[in-house]
Amino acid sequence: MLEIHNLSKIYGEGENKVKALDNVSFSIEHGEFVLIVGSSGSGKSTLLNMIGLLDHPTNGKIFIDGTDTTTLLDDKISSFRNKKLGFIFQFSNLLSDLSVLENVLLPRQIAGTNGSAEKDARDLLRAVGLDDQIDKRANKISGGQAQRVAIARGLINKPSIVLADEPTGNLDSVTSETIVQLMKSMARKLNHTFIIVTHDRQHFSDVDRVITIKDGRAFEGDQPSEMEVLA
């Protein structure tokens, strides 16, 4: 499903060189609900950007469903992101010019496969509890509702992996709990792989795996005594 081999990312040159990721390797199986944790600046978002093909690694390989994504060219990367990956961002990042329904439909329209798109989008919005908000402009709904729309948008193309970058980072505690439960139930229901980057460990108590990023290196688990280096 997802295999990462010797992944490194170095920013800057010469004396200003910063190693954001240092020889990281691990794999994630289909249907796993994985948490990537780490302190601020540890490299966890960099890792997520690499997996999401939003940034290029300095070294190493990333295989998703058997495809070496580090060799793909720009247009192929876009298509790959569109079809195989779903994104949930910290600030939901909905397009304010579109309605809730149109936001959810957008990845499907980009893919150009409109067949049952509207029905699927409505089903997803029902599943996240927003079927009564579909015609509202995206900037007219609350932060929690926007994050639910972002989840629906991330799932519309039935991606292999859903990547969430601090999905509760901008929400209050109650709403965060709701969003986490929603993601878990969607993951179970649709059998999708979820990779979530967060420093909000408390809301994600029951997950399949935890990977800790520390100083650019990856460790299995999040208890220092049990941590196993992933390299």
Place this chain on the structure above:
Amino acid sequence: MEYRLRLAKRMLFNKKGSLIGAVLAVTIGILVIHVNFVIFQGLFDAIVRDISDYRNGDILVTDEADYIDKSDLSIVSWFERIPYVEAATPRLSSSAEMNMTKNGKLIEETRIPLVGIDPFRDVRASTVHETVSEGTYVFSRNSIVLGSNVAKDLGGAEVGDSVKVLVVDRWGEDQIRRFTVSGIAKSPGGQGFDYTAVVHIDTLRDMMNRPGDTGSFMVKLSDPSKAFEVKEFFLQSFPNDDFLAETIEESAEEQLAGFRSGIAMINMIGYFGMMSSAFAIVTIQMMLVNGKTREIGVMRAIGAKRKDILIIFIFQGMIIGAIGAGVGTAVGLGYTFYAKETKMSFNNSLPLEVSYNWEKIIQTALTSFALAIMASLYPSYRATKLLPVEAMRTV
């Protein structure tokens, strides 16, 4: 609807200020072209119209070397049997000295153009008689119509005054006649006989000692577009005469050449104005792209290709161009309609000859539409260059 077009539309219509600014830029660019056309082409066409109506007709027939010695009747009848011809009239020109006594003071003027006309035929072929603002047009052998400037130069000649006219005849002898002023001619814009005196053609023939001679024939057509055809037919019909027949474009070319190049220059200035509106579109669209950086990053992240982003912003250029071209053309046509209906003129000068040049109107609209699209290319290209991960960091 195609999602890229819908997004382009929404992004643009949700930024009403930018949309209005960009549309205004296109509208003003088109309006400048329309106003230039109405004023300068209208002025040009008005001058052509007046030269045609007052002096040259649609076709002007002269003799290459001398006076025309064929009878008025034969030439006029020849022309008037052609269905396209409305009327034809003979004219004879000379130069005269004039004097009159006004308030006990003798005033003399020299080198005044003198035109002899046939009062019955001239009113059908020319509109000079309509410029007689006081009194009546030439109606008898001893009546004279003075141009308003000639009347002024003669100390304020009025209808009913007596004027002495001296013409040198073909043998070099002075021929003097006394005329009664029957009217004063004043044309809007001064293209008529404001600097000329008009007498009966037979009187002038007598004075010049040229019985039966004619200087020119002015031919007015019911369909001016047939001028060339009629002219050619005339020349072919009189192969053994030294006739020179010219359409209005040919006979007035000397007077119009400078004006024509002036219009070309003004049009060029108009097109430069349109180019500057394209720069305004570039600026406004750059602002739109900057304002949507985060959204562009999100779209790229969820799978939009660079070409999708390019198309969205080019669609915006097309929307701006289409609305701007539509509004600009509508406003321009409104101005043209107003100018035409009110017979627009400036400072009581000659009324503009306003026409709807549909070819030019469509060409201007299409050019501005194309320019708006071209102007959107650079901002669109810049939008495609944004990296998703960096674009999404923009707040």
